[in-house]
Amino acid sequence: MEDFELEFEVRDYECDFQGIVNNSVYLNYLEHARHKYLLERGINFTSLHTEGIDLVVSRTEIDYKYSLTSGDRFIVRVKTKREGHLRMVFEQEAIKVPEGKTVVKAKVIGVGLSNGRPMKIEDIPGFRALLG
Amino acid sequence: MEDFELEFEVRDYECDFQGIVNNSVYLNYLEHARHKYLLERGINFTSLHTEGIDLVVSRTEIDYKYSLTSGDRFIVRVKTKREGHLRMVFEQEAIKVPEGKTVVKAKVIGVGLSNGRPMKIEDIPGFRALLG
Amino acid sequence: MEDFELEFEVRDYECDFQGIVNNSVYLNYLEHARHKYLLERGINFTSLHTEGIDLVVSRTEIDYKYSLTSGDRFIVRVKTKREGHLRMVFEQEAIKVPEGKTVVKAKVIGVGLSNGRPMKIEDIPGFRALLG
Amino acid sequence: MEDFELEFEVRDYECDFQGIVNNSVYLNYLEHARHKYLLERGINFTSLHTEGIDLVVSRTEIDYKYSLTSGDRFIVRVKTKREGHLRMVFEQEAIKVPEGKTVVKAKVIGVGLSNGRPMKIEDIPGFRALLG
Numbered sequence: 001m002e003d004f005e006l007e008f009e010v011r012d013y014e015c016d017f018q019g020i021v022n023n024s025v026y027l028n029y030l031e032h033a034r035h036k037y038l039l040e041r042g043i044n045f046t047s048l049h050t051e052g053i054d055l056v057v058s059r060t061e062i063d064y065k066y067s068l069t070s071g072d073r074f075i076v077r078v079k080t081k082r083e084g085h086l087r088m089v090f091e092q093e094a095i096k097v098p099e100g101k102t103v104v105k106a107k108v109i110g111v112g113l114s115n116g117r118p119m120k121i122e123d124i125p126g127f128r129a130l131l132g
Numbered sequence: 133m134e135d136f137e138l139e140f141e142v143r144d145y146e147c148d149f150q151g152i153v154n155n156s157v158y159l160n161y162l163e164h165a166r167h168k169y170l171l172e173r174g175i176n177f178t179s180l181h182t183e184g185i186d187l188v189v190s191r192t193e194i195d196y197k198y199s200l201t202s203g204d205r206f207i208v209r210v211k212t213k214r215e216g217h218l219r220m221v222f223e224q225e226a227i228k229v230p231e232g233k234t235v236v237k238a239k240v241i242g243v244g245l246s247n248g249r250p251m252k253i254e255d256i257p258g259f260r261a262l263l264g
Numbered sequence: 265m266e267d268f269e270l271e272f273e274v275r276d277y278e279c280d281f282q283g284i285v286n287n288s289v290y291l292n293y294l295e296h297a298r299h300k301y302l303l304e305r306g307i308n309f310t311s312l313h314t315e316g317i318d319l320v321v322s323r324t325e326i327d328y329k330y331s332l333t334s335g336d337r338f339i340v341r342v343k344t345k346r347e348g349h350l351r352m353v354f355e356q357e358a359i360k361v362p363e364g365k366t367v368v369k370a371k372v373i374g375v376g377l378s379n380g381r382p383m384k385i386e387d388i389p390g391f392r393a394l395l396g
Numbered sequence: 397m398e399d400f401e402l403e404f405e406v407r408d409y410e411c412d413f414q415g416i417v418n419n420s421v422y423l424n425y426l427e428h429a430r431h432k433y434l435l436e437r438g439i440n441f442t443s444l445h446t447e448g449i450d451l452v453v454s455r456t457e458i459d460y461k462y463s464l465t466s467g468d469r470f471i472v473r474v475k476t477k478r479e480g481h482l483r484m485v486f487e488q489e490a491i492k493v494p495e496g497k498t499v500v501k502a503k504v505i506g507v508g509l510s511n512g513r514p515m516k517i518e519d520i521p522g523f524r525a526l527l528g
Contacts, residue, residue: 011428012441013288015281017334018181019442022277023163023189027156032407039467045408046415046466049150057155061193070281070442071435143296144309145418149411149466151310156409164275171335177276178283178334202310202413203303282445287427287453291420313414321419325457 004037004078007097010068020067026104027060030092033076034108043126052115053124058087062106066096073097082131085120086111136169136210139229142200152199158236159192162224165208166240175258184247185256190219194238198228205229214263217252218243268301268342271361274332284331290368291324294356297340298372307390317388318377322351326370330360337361346395349384350375400433400474403493406464416463422500423456426488429472430504439522448511449520454483458502462492469493478527481516482507 008029016022035045045055068074079091088110094103112119112127122128140161148154167177177187200206211223220242226235244251244259254260272293280286299309309319332338343355352374358367376383376391386392404425412418431441441451464470475487484506490499508515508523518524 011424012431013280013286013424013427015442016277017178017279017281017283018186018188019281020186020188023192024156024159024277027159028407028409031155031409035408044466046149046411054150054152056150056152056199057196059193059195060155061191063191064189067188143292144299145292145295145412145420147310147413148409149413149415151413154409160275160277163277167276176334178279202308281442282450282452284452287456288420288423291423295419310413318414318416320414320416320463321460323457323459324419325455327455328453331452 004033004040005075006033006036006078007073007075008032008094010070010072010074012070015070020069023064026062026064026094026106029076029094030062030090030104030106030108031057033078033092034090034110037078037080038126038130041126041130043124043130048125051125053119054113055088055110055124056113057108058111059109060106062104064104065102068094068096068103074103080130082121083109085122086118088112088121088127136165136172137207138165138168138210139205139207140164140226142202142204142206144202147202152201155196158194158196158226158238161208161226162194162222162236162238162240163189165210165224166222166242169210169212170258170262173258173262175256175262180257183257185251186245187220187242187256188245189240190243191241192238193240194236196236197234200226200228200235206235212262214253215241217254218250220244220253220259268297268304269339270297270300270342271337271339272296274334274336274338276334279334284333287328290326290328290358290370293340293358294326294354294368294370294372295321297342297356298354298374301342301344302390302394305390305394307388307394312389315389316379317383319352319374319388320377321372322375323373324370325372326368328368329366332358332360332367338367344394346385347373349386350382352376352385352391400429400436401471402429402432402474403469403471404428404490406466406468406470408466411466416465419460422458422460422490422502425472425490426458426486426500426502426504427453429474429488430486430506433474433476434522434526437522437526439520439526444521447521449515450509451484451506451520452509453504454507455505456502457504458500460500461498464490464492464499470499476526478517479505481518482514484508484517484523
C-alpha cells in the first residue's frame with residue numbers, strides 16, 4: 001500500500017450559508033487527490049476516457065469530523081488496495097494543517113468500466129503496476 | 133417513519149468529462165431533497181442558522197448503482213428515523229423515471245449543533261413533531 | 265426572435281457564506297435555460313459533442329440587480345439572434361416570481377466549434393431553422 | 397493600481413461533458429483570486445460579513461479566449477480601480493502557463509452593501525488604504 005498527500009486551501013465559494021464547506025465539496029477534494037495520485041503513477045483519467053475506459057465511484061463512506069471554513073488549509077491523504085478482482089479501494093482522510101486535526105475520513109470504492117461493462121482492475125492500463 | 137419524494141432533472145453542467153453526473157453532485161441532490169422534506173414539516177435550515185442552530189452531516193454512505201446523464205429525470209426519496217439522542221438518520225434513494233431504475237442508495241446521518249455544541253435532536257425546533 | 269422561459273428554485277447548496285446565491289451559479293442557471301431552449305428546438309448539446317461539434321460561450325455580460333436567497337423561485341427567459349456569421353447571441357434575464365423583480369440581465373455569446381475550429385452558426389445542425 | 401497574481405490548476409471535476417472547464421467555473425477562479433488579493437491587503441470577506449458588510453458583484457464582463465482542460469495550470473491576475481464613489485472595478489485575466497496564452501479577460505464590478513444598503517467604497521473597512 002502506497003501513500004500520497006496533496007495540500008488544499010478552502011475557497012470562499014466552497015462554503016455554504018452555514019459558513020462551512022458544504023458536505024458535497026469534500027467529495028470534490030477527495031476525487032482531485034485520487035486523480036493526482038493516479039496521475040503521478042502514469043494513470044490519466046481523461047486519456048482513459050477517450051479509450052473507452054472509465055473508472056467510476058461505486059460506493060463512498062465518509063465521516064465528517066470537523067468542519068472546514070474560509071481560508072483553512074488541509075492535506076488529503078490517499079492509500080489504495082484491491083478488493084477482489086473488480087474493486088479498487090481508496091482509503092482517504094483530510095487533515096487540517098498545521099493543527100493536524102482530522103477533518104474527514106473516507107473509504108471510496110472505484111470500479112473500471114470498459115464501454116460500460118465491468119472490467120478487472122488489473123486490466124485497466126497502468127493499474128497492474130499500482131497493485132504491486 | 134414518513135415518506136417524501138422530489139423530482140429532479142439532470143442539468144448539463146452537472147455532468148463531468150465522462151459525460152455522467154459527477155459523484156459529488158448526488159450529495160447536492162440528496163441534500164436538496166432533505167431540506168425540502170424538512171421545510172414541508174416547518175423546519176427551515178436558514179432560519180435555524182440565524183438562531184445559532186446548524187444541522188450538519190456527520191456521516192454519509194452512498195452506493196452508486198446507475199450513472200445519470202444529460203436530461204435524465206429522477207426522483208429522490210427521503211425517510212427518517214432517530215438513532216440515539218443525537219443522530220437523525222435519513223434513508224435516501226434516487227430512482228430514474230419513468231424506468232424505476234435505482235440510481236443511488238444512501239444513508240445520511242445529521243446532527244444538531246447549537247453554537248457548535250452537539251444538541252439533542254428533539255431539542256431542535258420542529259424536530260419533536262417530526263420524531264412522532 | 266423567439267421567447268422561452270424556464271422556472272427554477274434556489275437550492276440551499278447554491279448559496280454562499282453571505283447567504284445569497286453565489287455570482288457564478290447564475291451562469292449555471294442561464295446555461296441550463298439555454299440548453300433547454302435549444303433542446304425544445306431539437307438541438308442537443310451532448311449529441312452535437314459526440315459528432316465533434318461544440319457550442320461554447322465566447323463572451324458573457326451579466327448585471328446582478330437583486331440577490332436571490334434560499335427557496336426563492338424565479339424564471340429565466342431566453343431570446344436569441346445571430347450576430348454576423350459566427351456568433352449566436354442569447355439575451356437572457358432572471359425574474360423573481362411572483363414579484364416580477366429583475367434578478368439578473370445577461371447577454372451571452374455562443375460560437376460553434378467543429379473539432380476546435382470556428383464554424384458558421386447556420387452550419388450547426390438544427391440552427392438554420394432556429395435562425396428563421 | 398496594484399498587481400496581484402495567483403496560480404491555479406484545473407481539477408477534473410471542473411470540466412464538463414465537453415471536456416473543458418465549464419464557463420461558470422471561471423467566475424469561481426476569478427472570485428478566489430479577488431478574495432486572496434483583498435486578504436493580502438487585510439480585507440477579509442467573511443469577517444466583513446459578520447459585521448453586516450457584504451461586497452457583492454454588480455456586473456461581470458468576461459471574454460473566453462481559450463478553453464482550459466484537465467490538468468492545465470494558469471495564473472489569474474487582479475488589478476483594481478475605483479469608479480465613482482460606489483463601484484470597485486477588478487480587471488482580471490487568466491493566463492495559461494507556461495505558454496502565456498490568454499484564457500479569459502474580465503472586468504468585474506463590486507459594490508459594498510451595509511445591511512443591504514449601498515455604501516461608499518472608501519467607507520468599507522480596509523478599502524481606503526487600497527484606494528491609495
